[in-house]
Amino acid sequence: MSQSGMNKAKITKFINNRLHFIPLAILAVWTIFPLLWAFSSSFKKPAEVYQTPPQLIPTDFNFANYMKVFEYDGFLRFLLNSIFLSVTTTVLAVIISILAGYGFARYAFRMRHILLMLILVPRIIPRASLIVPLFTGISALKLLDTYTALIITYVATAIPLGTWILAGFFKVIPKALEEAAQIDGAKPWQMIWYVVIPISLPAILTVSIFSLREAWNEFPFVLAFTTSSEMRTLPYQLFMLQESLGMQDWPMMLAFTLVTITPLLILYLIFEKRVVNGVTSGAVK
């Protein structure tokens, strides 16, 4: 920060002193407004959303819509599905990425580059485009409509980025620490557990949040690979709400929307700095 602070003082001279507040204000409104508007409307009565002129602050805060969401048939199930899938995916993806990242960062071995490519190139393959062949494959394995299918595909899509970020981080850890441990006769797994993981927690956290976000928000896979309503996750159910409500109950839908966003938002607010730094330093290179 201090080094970039130096740069900053000089470079910023060329950017107009006041002008930059305009894009900043746009940025803030642009980013937060859709959420704020949804938030405010989620407290309104169904008829109130049709009111003109629109009111940003509802006349009275009405929690009935949130109660409707929590009492919605199967809501708990969808919530648990979402939590279960995100947590499982994240734990598995992080473990596998740590191992692979360490392997690539610390060992020179035959076919290293080919294997690295094999893991990294799929980063450019968009997940939505894979649903058709994956669907036929999963159905051949008789795994449609199972958690297994979702977890396997979620983990696979999370590994490339995780491995990349962690390998980059492990590379800059001083080797001396591990060498000391090696002299003490530590085995590789002990080295990872006692030496590497403790000092890599920030990077591990970044990777965890990334894969948590991916799995929590995932839509195409769960849409294509599951059929029964017990398998739905929150985003899937939100999609189905548009169809299944006999009447368009906007406040309830918006309340549902916010309920799906909030857990991630809270996590993000707790770890915000690390995530932002994680993105700007490691994730994008």
Place this chain on the structure above:
Amino acid sequence: MSVNQQVTAGPSTKSSTFRKKSVPYLLIFPAVLFVAGVLAYAVISGILLSFFQYDLNTIGRPFVWFQNYIYLFTNSAFLNSLMRSIIFVALSVIIGLILGLAFAISLYRTTKYGDFFKGLSLIPYLVSGVATAVMFRFMFASDVGLINMILDTFGLEQVLFLADPNWALFVTVLANVWGIVPFTVLILLSGIQAIDSELFEAAIVDGASKLNLLFKILLPLISPMMGIALIWLSFASFNMFDVILPLTGGGPLRATEYLAVYMYNVAFTEFQYSLGSTVMVVILFFNVTLSVIYLKIFKSAE
């Protein structure tokens, strides 16, 4: 876990060197297994499937050479989807890049509350595509939509955003850009932060104008990051599915039926799996071509 193999045996034994040598392979084995087993499998089997006929009206799965490709490129619905996708991607990339750059420069410039704004800017990245779609549908609806209420307050004519093909495309671009700009901002910001200030010093001493500084110095210097930002923007847009399906369902009149949505409809509502795979191959082809082009341009610019 298979990694905890013994390595304490004497260094001279053959088996121990073998074990030592196998350590990295064991470490990366699970990752390769998952990635190759799922992603590589999907790509390869998708490509293979595109040469067969696999749908509900065909018995078995006959090999049909390039018939699926010929069918696609003579099919008006697919060509429409391709055209619409290109317009959608172009608009998203242009708007996304301009907004991203403006936000990144001003974020870099700001000293007060810089971290606050930086944190704020990433929030849409956390919101799922379906949730984004619901919020934008709510804002642009004709009866409950805020935008139309505002137009109404100013005495302006109502616009039926979701019922008009071109407006609907515009709304999908906005919703898409809302979701993908945050990451762009951070990519570009990290590029600007890495610039060596000496270059600016020199240029300012030479009396360069502000526009000159922007176009002759800043942009060329962050061109690798611009390349990455462009790849990210176009990939995310080309494959956008999560936002579109709940927002417009591909309508009205196929105006927002972009390739990923078209592929989904072909495969899962018309049960033409091999045709869906063929669309996947087309999408992949575009992705690879685009990234090669971008990397070439921005490598040479550097």
Place this chain on the structure above:
Amino acid sequence: MKKNLLFLFVFLLIGMLTLAACSSNGGEEDASTDEGSVDNDSNDSGEDNEQASSDDGENITLTVWFGRGDFIPEDNFETFHEENPNITVETDVIPLEQSVSDFIRNFNAGNAPDIFQTYHENIPALNTQNALYDMTSQYEEWEANDPDSYNKLMPQAFDVTSYDGAIHGLGVHMGPRWHVYRNDLFEEAGLDFPETWDDVIESGIALRDSGLLEDGQYAYAIVAGADNAPNWFQSQFQAMGGEYVDGVPQMDTEAGHYLIDFYQTLKKEELIHPESISWTSGEMRGAFIGENAAMATIGDNIFPVIKEDLSEYGEKWVASTQPHRPGAEDKWRPNASSWPMVVSQDIEHPEAVTKVLQYLIDTETVREVAHRYQPTTNSEVMTEQEYFEAKPWQEELAEPFGEAEMIPSSTVHPQVMSVLLELMQYTITNPDEDPASIAETYQAQLDDLG
């Protein structure tokens, strides 16, 4: 730090295991379990305790997939198991939307369910795959041995699964679409109820100009969004006397032109919500239930909801047969969709399968489902006083219900739906174009599918 991590890990692991365990026990309460035959079900492990069938004769296990949980009889085959101790029926819910692809996959892998439920429109494609059993001889025996129960059934029960001279299952339920209207508004405006589609437009205009409709309220509601198959469009086409050749609608005909012109007029005269083109079926129904539309074409199964949310039948709303096209009264046809139970080609015990179908359509079983959910093809249930009490509209509609014709379909049904959807959306977006030229363009596309 590492202790914390370890603790966290163990905690998560326990959490996962608990959830995984929940997932295999929970779920559909009314679906009994099933060991080998169904692959795509999260609930199919464990619990094989209820297989205590008696030892007389051969023990038979049949798998039945229902397309919606609501279709499963309340007693969940309890009486059936008592009457047929050697047959065990295992049920599962596979959504209608998924039923064909799931069935075909299981069929190719040699473990198809014995009976499954699907949209009647899918029968031709399933027939192409040689995946369905011909029940003709079973039904002949049924008619000979138990004419009483056989003759209670409407002909549609058998027709709906007939294709190429074979009968592949049984249409236990059948859902007609009717014209619903706000009788309170019609009375207030002093309007007669429309008998032709021209009348629909005229009364719509009269309502629009009457001042009875507020901002955001429209005379008519349609589903034209890209999310739904154009089933309502087709239903109106049939009511207008639309013709089909080999299950493909003929749009370049008088009825086709009339339908196109009707939709264009709805749009031009502002009788429908301007955003109808992005509406889902839920929004269309919601518009009627929420008093934002004065008329609509709605399926019988939604009526209990209208009754609950809008008003008692006859107070604010009334249902009637769909109007006819002026001058084509003789071509008017009431119409319906069905979700028949169809039989896999691979069954080993046709008699047992027949028993299951007989049980499902038996008056004592199906009465409860029909009162609660979709109407049935068992005419005894449909003409009982009890039914009229549960569904008051049926009394007047019983006759057209009996004559209802299924929406025709073909082997290329999904593609036909895509073309019709585009045609419908094009019509609404281009209300001034010549109907004949629109019809010609899209008819060419339909003909290409053949």
